[in-house]
Amino acid sequence: MKLFSKLKSIDFFKKLPSDLTEATLAGAWISIVASIAMAFLFGMEFYSFLSTSSKTELIVDRSPPTDLLKINFNISFPALSCEFATLDVSDALGTKRLNLTKTVRKAPITLDLERVGAATDDTHRPAPKYDDEGRFDDEVLDIDITQPLSHENFQATLARYPIVVVNFFAPWCHWCQRLEPTWEAATKEVHDKYPEWDGRIRFAKVDCTAEVELCRSHYIQGFPSLRVFRKGVDDVYIGGMHDHEAYNGDRTKEALVAFAEALIPSAGQPHRKHHDLSSAPRTSGCNMAGFVLVKKVPGTLHFAARSDGHSFDHAWMNMSHVVHSFYFGNRPTVKKYYQLQGAQQGASGAAS
Numbered sequence: 001m002k003l004f005s006k007l008k009s010i011d012f013f014k015k016l017p018s019d020l021t022e023a024t025l026a027g028a029w030i031s032i033v034a035s036i037a038m039a040f041l042f043g044m045e046f047y048s049f050l051s052t053s054s055k056t057e058l059i060v061d062r063s064p065p066t067d068l069l070k071i072n073f074n075i076s077f078p079a080l081s082c083e084f085a086t087l088d089v090s091d092a093l094g095t096k097r098l099n100l101t102k103t104v105r106k107a108p109i110t111l112d113l114e115r116v117g118a119a120t121d122d123t124h125r126p127a128p129k130y131d132d133e134g135r136f137d138d139e140v141l142d143i144d145i146t147q148p149l150s151h152e153n154f155q156a157t158l159a160r161y162p163i164v165v166v167n168f169f170a171p172w173c174h175w176c177q178r179l180e181p182t183w184e185a186a187t188k189e190v191h192d193k194y195p196e197w198d199g200r201i202r203f204a205k206v207d208c209t210a211e212v213e214l215c216r217s218h219y220i221q222g223f224p225s226l227r228v229f230r231k232g233v234d235d236v237y238i239g240g241m242h243d244h245e246a247y248n249g250d251r252t253k254e255a256l257v258a259f260a261e262a263l264i265p266s267a268g269q270p271h272r273k274h275h276d277l278s279s280a281p282r283t284s285g286c287n288m289a290g291f292v293l294v295k296k297v298p299g300t301l302h303f304a305a306r307s308d309g310h311s312f313d314h315a316w317m318n319m320s321h322v323v324h325s326f327y328f329g330n331r332p333t334v335k336k337y338y339q340l341q342g343a344q345q346g347a348s349g350a351a352s
Contacts, residue, residue, distance in 0.1 A: 068293040074325045075288050075303065076113050079318035081221050082106040082286035083246070086306040089292055091299030099306055104290040108283045113322060116283050127308030129250040136181040146187045147204040151214045157204060162231040163263050165247070167205040168215055173223040173311040179251050186256035194264070201260055219281040221317070222310030227280055228263065249276030251309070289324075 077085060085106060086099040107119035149157055149166065158164050167183055169176040187203040194201050208215035208223065226247035249255055259276060305312055
């Protein structure tokens with residue numbers, strides 16, 4: 001008991017005895033007013049919680065129809081090739097513009113967002129032409145006439161022939177199925193004219209569903225992708241990247257055979273320009289920068305992989321991106337930028 005008494009002696013919050021408290025009329029009125037105020041506030045809050053309100057404000061844009069809104073952008077896609085990166089625009093009025101090119105520039109980038117080449121104006125390529133379906137049904141074609149390549153014999157084949165044209169395909173791809181009989185027929189004609197002992201050109205193919213890593217190492221993202229490798233050229237790496245070409249022409253037998261004939265004079269030589277050839281992707285990514293002019297109505301900018309002659313495996317596509325800048329109208333001057341930044345900081349300070 002003495003211990004408890006000593007503990008009570010160090011109590012900092014001593015309790016007043018009930019006989020020392022006194023009820024007053026003023027205290028009663030204050031208690032009543034406080035209770036009414038708390039009940040009123042609780043009722044108002046509960047009423048606001050149960051009720052909803054909406055506000056509609058209509059602002060009429062009186063600018064002329066020719067007054068368009070300029071949207072500027074600079075966005076990097078580390079895993080989307082410039083070969084297929086496109087920009088589409090649609091709005092609430094039903095306007096749809098696909099694959100805008102005039103005001104868009106593309107630059108190849110690495111996974112670390114480093115540029116590996118100069119930016120170029122985007123150009124729209126027409127859809128390639130195909131042979132009519134069933135054209136080669138009456139011909140007996142060996143489905144293995146085109147040399148299949150794998151990771152085991154790929155580099156050896158490139159080193160053996162001065163020119164190797166490779167069809168990177170996927171069996172499920174619609175355009176690959178359209179191309180297959182044409183490719184085999186063109187291969188037969190080219191190989192008959194330039195047989196094994198001639199050794200100047202060879203047609204080959206790679207099944208990207210079986211050789212996933214081989215196709216990814218050459219940045220194949222759309223099917224079919226036709227690539228031209230010249231002896232010794234693909235072995236020369238620029239910063240660890242391949243250097244070969246992509247065929248963008250028609251996919252008919254006559255077009256492929258004529259293309260092979262045009263390549264023969266350059267056998268064993270560095271790149272020779274051809275209107276159906278372009279540099280193949282040397283990196284996995286693309287930086288897209290530019291602007292679009294749109295109507296002042298709700299709409300959407302859609303960055304996507306698109307091609308009129310390729311199919312895409314969505315499991316392979318990675319649309320991760322980094323937005324470097326995105327703004328409307330003209331870029332503010334440095335002075336205006338700091339004024340806006342100061343005003344924003346002032347508003348934030350006042351709010352806090």
